[in-house]
Amino acid sequence: MSEYHFPRRDAQFVLNHVVDFSRICNSLKQDELDSGLIDAILDEAARFAHQVLAPLNQVGDQQGATITQSGVQETPGFKDAYQQFTEGGWSSLAGEPEFGGQGLPRTLSTVVMEIWQSANMSFSLCSLLTQGAIEAVTVHASDELKSIFLQKMVSGEWTATMNLTEPDAGSDLAAIQTKAMSEADHYRISGQKIFITWGDHQMTDNIVHLVLARLPDAPEGVRGISLFIVPKFIVNTDGSPGRRNDAKAVSIEHKLGIHGSPTCTMSYGEHEGAIGYLVGEPHTGLACMFTMMNDARQGVGLQGVAISERAYQHALSYAKERIQGVMRDGSRVAIVHHPDVRRMLMLMKSGTEAMRALAYVAASESDKLTAASERNKPLHQARLDLYTPVVKGWMTELAQELTSLGVQIQGGMGYIEETGAAQFFRDARILPIYEGTTGIQGLDLVGRKILMNKGESVNALLNEIADEFKTLRVSEELASVLKTAIDTEQQVRDGVDWLLNHKDEASAVGVNLMMSLGYLCGAWLMLRSAAKALALSVDESEDHEFLTAKQVSARFYGEHFLPRVAMHLQTMKTGSAAIMALDVEQF
Amino acid sequence: MSEYHFPRRDAQFVLNHVVDFSRICNSLKQDELDSGLIDAILDEAARFAHQVLAPLNQVGDQQGATITQSGVQETPGFKDAYQQFTEGGWSSLAGEPEFGGQGLPRTLSTVVMEIWQSANMSFSLCSLLTQGAIEAVTVHASDELKSIFLQKMVSGEWTATMNLTEPDAGSDLAAIQTKAMSEADHYRISGQKIFITWGDHQMTDNIVHLVLARLPDAPEGVRGISLFIVPKFIVNTDGSPGRRNDAKAVSIEHKLGIHGSPTCTMSYGEHEGAIGYLVGEPHTGLACMFTMMNDARQGVGLQGVAISERAYQHALSYAKERIQGVMRDGSRVAIVHHPDVRRMLMLMKSGTEAMRALAYVAASESDKLTAASERNKPLHQARLDLYTPVVKGWMTELAQELTSLGVQIQGGMGYIEETGAAQFFRDARILPIYEGTTGIQGLDLVGRKILMNKGESVNALLNEIADEFKTLRVSEELASVLKTAIDTEQQVRDGVDWLLNHKDEASAVGVNLMMSLGYLCGAWLMLRSAAKALALSVDESEDHEFLTAKQVSARFYGEHFLPRVAMHLQTMKTGSAAIMALDVEQF
Numbered sequence A, B: 001m002s003e004y005h006f007p008r009r010d011a012q013f014v015l016n017h018v019v020d021f022s023r024i025c026n027s028l029k030q031d032e033l034d035s036g037l038i039d040a041i042l043d044e045a046a047r048f049a050h051q052v053l054a055p056l057n058q059v060g061d062q063q064g065a066t067i068t069q070s071g072v073q074e075t076p077g078f079k080d081a082y083q084q085f086t087e088g089g090w091s092s093l094a095g096e097p098e099f100g101g102q103g104l105p106r107t108l109s110t111v112v113m114e115i116w117q118s119a120n121m122s123f124s125l126c127s128l129l130t131q132g133a134i135e136a137v138t139v140h141a142s143d144e145l146k147s148i149f150l151q152k153m154v155s156g157e158w159t160a161t162m163n164l165t166e167p168d169a170g171s172d173l174a175a176i177q178t179k180a181m182s183e184a185d186h187y188r189i190s191g192q193k194i195f196i197t198w199g200d201h202q203m204t205d206n207i208v209h210l211v212l213a214r215l216p217d218a219p220e221g222v223r224g225i226s227l228f229i230v231p232k233f234i235v236n237t238d239g240s241p242g243r244r245n246d247a248k249a250v251s252i253e254h255k256l257g258i259h260g261s262p263t264c265t266m267s268y269g270e271h272e273g274a275i276g277y278l279v280g281e282p283h284t285g286l287a288c289m290f291t292m293m294n295d296a297r298q299g300v301g302l303q304g305v306a307i308s309e310r311a312y313q314h315a316l317s318y319a320k321e322r323i324q325g326v327m328r329d330g331s332r333v334a335i336v337h338h339p340d341v342r343r344m345l346m347l348m349k350s351g352t353e354a355m356r357a358l359a360y361v362a363a364s365e366s367d368k369l370t371a372a373s374e375r376n377k378p379l380h381q382a383r384l385d386l387y388t389p390v391v392k393g394w395m396t397e398l399a400q401e402l403t404s405l406g407v408q409i410q411g412g413m414g415y416i417e418e419t420g421a422a423q424f425f426r427d428a429r430i431l432p433i434y435e436g437t438t439g440i441q442g443l444d445l446v447g448r449k450i451l452m453n454k455g456e457s458v459n460a461l462l463n464e465i466a467d468e469f470k471t472l473r474v475s476e477e478l479a480s481v482l483k484t485a486i487d488t489e490q491q492v493r494d495g496v497d498w499l500l501n502h503k504d505e506a507s508a509v510g511v512n513l514m515m516s517l518g519y520l521c522g523a524w525l526m527l528r529s530a531a532k533a534l535a536l537s538v539d540e541s542e543d544h545e546f547l548t549a550k551q552v553s554a555r556f557y558g559e560h561f562l563p564r565v566a567m568h569l570q571t572m573k574t575g576s577a578a579i580m581a582l583d584v585e586q587f
Helices: A008-018 A021-028 A035-062 A078-089 A104-121 A121-140 A142-153 A284-320 A337-370 A377-409 A411-415 A420-430 A438-453 A456-471 A476-501 A504-537 A543-562 A563-574 B009-019 B023-027 B035-062 B077-088 B106-119 B120-140 B143-155 B284-321 B339-371 B377-409 B411-415 B420-427 B438-454 B458-472 B476-501 B504-534 B545-560 B561-572
Strands: A066-068 A070-074 A160-163 A179-183 A185-199 A207-214 A226-232 A233-237 A241-244 A246-250 A265-266 A274-279 A323-326 A332-333 B066-068 B071-073 B159-163 B180-182 B185-195 B207-213 B226-231 B233-235 B242-246 B247-253 B263-268 B274-279 B323-326 B333-334
Touching: A008 A021, A008 A104, A008 A337, A008 A504, A008 A543, A021 A104, A021 A332, A021 A337, A035 A104, A035 A121, A035 A420, A035 B066, A035 B545, A070 A160, A070 A246, A070 B143, A078 A121, A078 A438, A104 A121, A104 A284, A104 A337, A121 A142, A121 A226, A121 A274, A121 A284, A142 A160, A142 A207, A142 A226, A160 A185, A160 A284, A160 B066, A160 B071, A179 B106, A185 A207, A185 A241, A207 A284, A226 A233, A265 B023, A274 B420, A284 A332, A284 A337, A284 A420, A284 B284, A337 A377, A337 A504, A337 A543, A337 B438, A337 B504, A377 A411, A377 A420, A377 A438, A377 A504, A420 B504, A438 A456, A438 A504, A438 B339, A456 A476, A456 A504, A476 A504, A476 A543, A476 A563, A504 A543, A504 A563, A504 B339, A543 B071, A543 B561, A563 B023, A563 B545, B009 B023, B009 B035, B009 B106, B009 B339, B009 B504, B009 B545, B023 B106, B023 B339, B035 B077, B035 B120, B035 B420, B066 B247, B071 B247, B077 B120, B106 B120, B106 B284, B106 B339, B106 B420, B120 B143, B120 B159, B120 B274, B120 B284, B143 B207, B143 B226, B143 B339, B159 B185, B185 B207, B207 B274, B207 B284, B207 B476, B226 B233, B247 B333, B284 B339, B284 B377, B284 B420, B323 B561, B339 B377, B339 B504, B339 B545, B377 B411, B377 B420, B377 B438, B377 B458, B377 B504, B411 B420, B438 B458, B438 B476, B438 B504, B458 B476, B458 B504, B476 B504, B476 B545, B476 B561, B504 B545, B504 B561
Parallel strands: A160 A207, B159 B207
Antiparallel strands: A066 A070, A179 A185, A185 A265, A185 A274, A207 A226, A226 A274, A233 A241, A246 A265, A323 A332, B066 B071, B180 B185, B185 B263, B185 B274, B207 B226, B226 B274, B233 B242, B247 B263, B323 B333
16 A cells, blocks of 8 residues: 655745745735644645545545445445545635635645645545535525535535536537426426536535536527536425435446546436526526536646656655666665666656646636736636646646656556556546546637637736746756747747647647647746745755755756657647548548 | 457558568568468458457456466456467467478568457467567577477467566566576476466466576576476476476466456475476576567567557547537537547557558568578678667557557547456556566667667668668658658767767666657658558559558658657757756655
């Protein structure tokens, strides 16, 4: 069984020196959130993750959820862990105080969410999706619905699900067929939803399903979708769960990974129709869905960081212990001393650090949006919107490579299930698929986030990166990396210009552009980290081992990841015609 | 359950137009091997793979090998399939006629081997390793040992295993501790071996274990290893299997994939010592092992092609059937029409084709070696030696990406085990690990294959590539790809020069150089294919759909894979210092 330790030094370095979290707290008027309180929260989360959640990770893999006559039975131990989780107040960390939440800044709750996802991704997926649902209900639901559901969702007393996909409607929500019929003060929902994460379990006494469906008078396509709250148990007037709704999980999937997270086929309205409540106006489900989805996409990107970190810790521990081969002096050594193993560990380490920095920076943009004046809000909203497909797409793709390296470092032992490396690799494979595939992220980036505003928001980011590069003071070893990064930023800018002039090819090139932007953002923040580390190292009280390592990590990133940007851009510019050149019959 | 169809057109195109197989047959004086006979062999292999082996692939995954008191029990159906396999003469295809083999050229047996590995990798791994053992026994064993064992190995009546790895000796064979003590006309072997593929089963009435062990007077390190034949059952004087030897499988591994292939921990000499027979001279086990290993490495590289082909067929079939999204005219379409899905399919298609071409070209080098005059043999041996780490390393790494795309194309359905995409992804994950990890291939390339001969053999290959590029006539659409390829060849040449001037960094940069050489070789053969396809298209009787597709595939390869060469080389040249810059404690 593998342990998990919160990478405190790196996370706090990013919080303090990359994100400038104290300034965010000031702007949010959360001055009580001093370093002592932050430390206490992170310490306690790290302890809970280490002692309770992480040990259940392999249990979830080996004793995944099952389905019985009375519904889905989660992994043994999960219910107790969930109870401790909510009792510890962890569910309500980011929730609004009005509904019982602790109102912590998004940046900080993101650090804590990384901890949960590293410790036990299957378990923590339940909270991740509940967060998205909370966001949607907070923004779009009526006060009445909020008063019934929101407090219990925030406290974690009830969990929530997102019901989008149907057998004929995966990435294409226009094809949704689930029906909603008006009846008295509610609706009757009927239809089948698939791939519903944590669609059923016995950990809480109710589950709040958010379900996309069509009203009878709905226009065709995505403009005819409405969002409904469909509770597993109808809520009594006193707020307690009452009789069973006509909604249930009918089967669960046998998946490559995340066995601890039940993926359900949900059946609504097999009998009289499931009772549901409209969220927001009719036919505005798509907007509600995007609120949920954007939140979840940031969360899934963060899962990419989290599982890479866990896989890295696992591989590192093996590499330090596994004796293999001899040095020139004849002494036998651990494989961590072999250059190619070291190369792989450094890929894992620096790749994970770069992702973490971007995940926290993207989260901090949420806080900046909250704190911003009305005049500045659109700028922060645009930046956040721009980050979302990069965080989701780039990070989850990079997590594939890093978790695979985690297996590779352990050689034959990595391929044996008992050692645990394979679980991270299998679990990670869902990340570029759910909450919008990598292809969808690419489309979102080039379409909604670049072409729709004529490149304005991406160029604003590129300007900021270019300006910062000009001011960074880095060590001599990093000078050439910084120079390469400056050139690379210009290449990405040219790539964006190319896109603006080749709109017809947008759908073929999205993924390559998204990957190049991701790698550039990673370099930007790793270089910022290196510059801060250099500046801090004049102070004798600082942790110099760490500050040196941070600079090495940035250099390695620049040398091993940054060259990928030019590769993706070259492919983007030359490679779209050949993509569609074959007739389907020629395959 | 997914079907497998032999990609006849592409395989035959490579045979006829990339490898020039008829010339190879001539040089081997195998003129009876005309196109009619070749067709008949491939037809029959394709039929057997389609009807018998492929349907057992998912069975092997779901009902993997088990271990009981009486040994390892293979997947239901495998024994019958194996019997049909040997009765059909498939085991003996490449064997020497002197020992009952059919003496087919290596190039052709490689095409057939691709078919087996695509249809059922776990099942066919048994034959692949038996081939390596046959090679070692043929080259190194005494006539007496050959007369006892070789014919039955060639016929497939007995299978064979390779016993290298021990708990403390994985990639590092110097650490082998298994002992061999001389006794009368044989030896007594004792020790434990792990990760022994097909170490036990009930498909045949004997198993020939090839075991590395140390004699009492052996020098330390790899120069003190000897190779022994240790049969599961001692062979009677009449050649039949007699009493049980003191050798058995004590456990099997629970693995990420290839469940149908039992991976055994073997115990030799728990009682009186297992009876073994020395192969070759004492202390020359390393050379024998390399004969086996080089053969197996080419085979594993071919598995990379094979499983990518299978994953591609599976994903393509899904992409053609799965309706999702609408065209501008409002009609609903299969996902194969979406540009990003098409991009992924083209990556799978062109990547697999490039690997196939290199696998067959490398195999043809074996045939050229056989046919060569004594004077020319060293050249062909050097080329074959050079190809081996590229075939093993590059192809198995590329197979990771392509089988992962196979999952990605199928989205959520790809993550569900029943659909089968995940099995290819899981099975493929062993390929960069067994028979020498990717790191080991990188070391082999830069050390034994480049530095040891001062770059002579790699420069001979690069010269050949450069010369051929000058003569190729390609279509207008491919002109810029050819130009890029010419530049890229020069970059690889510069990379080799860089290596020759930076010998101390060799161990850190092997993988990056190996990958860049692999991608270049792929471009070389895809461009050769495109030029041949263009030349052939003047002939009206040719399959023009295919010839056009071949050129599109080459173009796509050049645009989407070739830019990776520069990326790997840039990383190689700049990135070795940062690899080792951290102290172990700083991780």
